[in-house]
Amino acid sequence: MVDRLYYSVNQMGKSESLGVFEQIILTALLTMGDNAYGVTIREKAEKLAHPKSVSIGAVYVTLDRLEEKGLVSSWFSEPTPERGGRAKRCYRLEPAGRRALEEAAVTAKRIWDSTSDVWGRNWAREGGTK
Amino acid sequence: MRYPPEIAEDLVGWFLPPACREEVLGDLYERYVNAAQYAMSALTVTPRVIVSQIRRNTDAVIFLLTACAICYSFVAGWADLPVHIDLTDPATLLKVAIPTAAALLSLLVRNGYAAPDTRRQRAITLDIAIAMGSAGLTQLVLLVALRPDLMLLRWCPSQETASAWLFVILLRALFPPEMRVPQQMRRAG
Numbered sequence: 600m601v602d603r604l605y606y607s608v609n610q611m612g613k614s615e616s617l618g619v620f621e622q623i624i625l626t627a628l629l630t631m632g633d634n635a636y637g638v639t640i641r642e643k644a645e646k647l648a649h650p651k652s653v654s655i656g657a658v659y660v661t662l663d664r665l666e667e668k669g670l671v672s673s674w675f676s677e678p679t680p681e682r683g684g685r686a687k688r689c690y691r692l693e694p695a696g697r698r699a700l701e702e703a704a705v706t707a708k709r710i711w712d713s714t715s716d717v718w719g720r721n722w723a724r725e726g727g728t729k
Numbered sequence: 730m731r732y733p734p735e736i737a738e739d740l741v742g743w744f745l746p747p748a749c750r751e752e753v754l755g756d757l758y759e760r761y762v763n764a765a766q767y768a769m770s771a772l773t774v775t776p777r778v779i780v781s782q783i784r785r786n787t788d789a790v791i792f793l794l795t796a797c798a799i800c801y802s803f804v805a806g807w808a809d810l811p812v813h814i815d816l817t818d819p820a821t822l823l824k825v826a827i828p829t830a831a832a833l834l835s836l837l838v839r840n841g842y843a844a845p846d847t848r849r850q851r852a853i854t855l856d857i858a859i860a861m862g863s864a865g866l867t868q869l870v871l872l873v874a875l876r877p878d879l880m881l882l883r884w885c886p887s888q889e890t891a892s893a894w895l896f897v898i899l900l901r902a903l904f905p906p907e908m909r910v911p912q913q914m915r916r917a918g
């Protein structure tokens with residue numbers, strides 16, 4: 600029991616708690632593979648955040664913060680003419696980011712299950728629009 | 730396909746911190762629709778990435794030590810005066826706070842623009858010169874704005890002032906604001 604409690608407390612200390620927008624960005628990275636850079640991440644994030652709009656500035660700031668936390672990493676691609684001869688800064692999910700996203704997804708699932716229990720299965724089937 | 734005007738790109742690039750200049754300019758280029766959209770995107774993106782870089786490159790403890798040293802440098806300039814300076818008086822504190830805040834703000838902005846290719850010695854000299862210049866500028870602005878009551882009147886540099894600034898130089902030399910760039914670029918550069 601003590602061991603289990605210690606383990607849980609230890610795990611809590613190690614895992615990163617994510618904000619909603621951070622979860623959106625990490626989800627976008629998870630689904631995009633190697634073609635994840637500023638423009639494409641913003642497009643994907645906007646789909647995930649619908650109907651809210653997502654600014655490219657917010658994406659940069661969040662990616663920067665996630666990189667600092669060690670949840671994502673970045674590298675520069677080759678410069679391309681459609682970008683005026685500039686390189687893309689591509690991002691990928693790191694194992695720590697994957698773990699943090701898994702935890703967030705499990706929590707979101709629990710919230711989803713609990714709310715649909717109260718608000719009804721029809722609400723859940725309609726995708727959460729009342 | 731339409732492209733942003735070169736002059737607009739140069740202007741935006743000048744304001745963007747070097748750590749993110751390449752990708753932000755590239756992304757803005759790729760998303761270009763018209764001049765108004767480009768200007769709006771640049772205006773919303775640039776301040777955010779500057780603040781982001783400042784936050785990332787600034788160590789809170791080092792910043793606090795720098796703030797204390799700069800504040801002390803202005804207080805120490807009054808130390809040899811025959812008149813008693815009451816540091817518990819809010820008006821006196823405000824006189825010290827104005828140049829201190831200006832110097833710190835300039836150092837913060839410099840942190841945001843930290844670049845790996847800048848020679849450290851030159852960068853530190855420039856940091857200190859800009860910080861001192863900003864502090865001096867506040868006094869000039871107060872003089873022009875006819876608010877001498879907020880100026881550091883009868884303040885003169887002392888040995889303690891010099892020591893405090895030397896401490897700031899040491900802090901920036903030992904704990905430089907680091908710009909983090911992806912490994913691939915670092916190797917290529």
